[in-house]
Amino acid sequence: MKCRLVDVFANQKFHGNGLTIFYDFEPLNEQEMLMLTQEMRQFESIFLSGSPGGWSARIFTMEEELEFAGHPLLGLAYHLHQLHGSATESQEWQIDLNGREVTLSSRWEDDGAFRASMSQGKPVHLKTLSYDEAAGFYEALSLSPEAGVPYPAEVITTGLPYLILPVNGHLDAIKFNVPDLSSLLASYGAKFIYVLDTGTFEGRTWDNAGKVEDIATGSAAGPAAVYLFRQGLMQRNPLTIFQGRFCGRPSEIEVLLEFDSSTISNVDVSGNVVDVADIRFNS
Known part of the structure; x- marks a missing residue:
């Protein structure tokens, strides 16, 4: 082998x-x-x-x-x-x-x-969470719900559904205080969580027990870029999503959104x- x-x-x-x-x-x-x-x-x-x-x-x-x-x-x-x-x-x-x-x-x-x-391919927006619905995820990661204001949490997929949880900084403050996020994520149609700093375009994600942090997540970078576009935060196309700093392995993921009129027709990750x-x- x-x-x-x-x-x-x-x-x-x-x-x-x-x-x-x-x-x-x-x-x-x-x-x-x-x-x-x-x-x-x-x-x-x-x-x-x-x-x-x-x-x-x-x-x-x-x-x-x-x-x-x-x-x-x-x-x-x-x-x-x-x-x-x-x-x-x-x-x-x-x-x-x-x-x-x-x-x-x-x-x-x-x-x-x-x-x-x-x-x-074409992204699919599955759900926008209310303030109260998103609050459970911020609490699970030891964050205040105000960390994500004024943007909502959304579930978006390009093949694997991610809950995009926005923060304004605070990436270094995250600590899991629940044993497993799987059931809570599943209730909103998501498989994993991706915490995205809407100011720096840096993200973090883990297994649902919070034991292993992923270094660079191509399946999440596409939904993250779509999220930034939906919130009017995408300043250039393509854009770069940063990840892995907290694992000591800094990574850069480039995402290009292709459009058919005003609708995203394809997400290209490289x-x-x-x-x-x-x-x-x-x-």
Whole structure:
């Protein structure tokens, strides 16, 4: 069995969000994929199968399989480009992810950086929370509800539904004081929470127990940019979402919103990818 380690949303090794790409293996069941992800101790791993013209993938955290995620797909674009791409031309990749067709693109920049992009499609706004509804989330994170005034919390998805919880600073004050946010988030149609500083465009997110903080979250960056647009805070397009500072691995995620008249027709998330290591598992 073979896998590749890369860092996504990074300009150098050991920055950005680490990823394990499993690509040469005998058939694995769901439990075996989960065990391998737990062994590597990455926030997420991606398992690639198929061949040129027919790629499919599955993504796992250390707890479960995800229907969608951002940085694993961008890391996968790097891997596919290394094996089947061109040193001088942009490439496009179609990936079947749990029945959803995802389009990735990749290219080497003139400065030697590798750039990967992902089309997340048309965003869906699921819910705007009232002040009282949002207050429960601020309290769960040891924040005052006034931290988010004057903007509301919203649930937005481009594949994975996030509750975007706005703050004006206060990112360093967050402490979980509940054992698990899963049921509260689910009651509003959200899978995870993303706390977004509306002044600096910096975000933080965790597993729902607050035990593991994610370094850079491509699946949340799209909804975060859509949120900023909806609140009239998007000053430029594309914009950069910052994340990972509190993990000691600063990351930058670029988001481009495409429009059909005044409606967002597509969200494109991109970032740099850096190769770290090739690994072969003993049989």
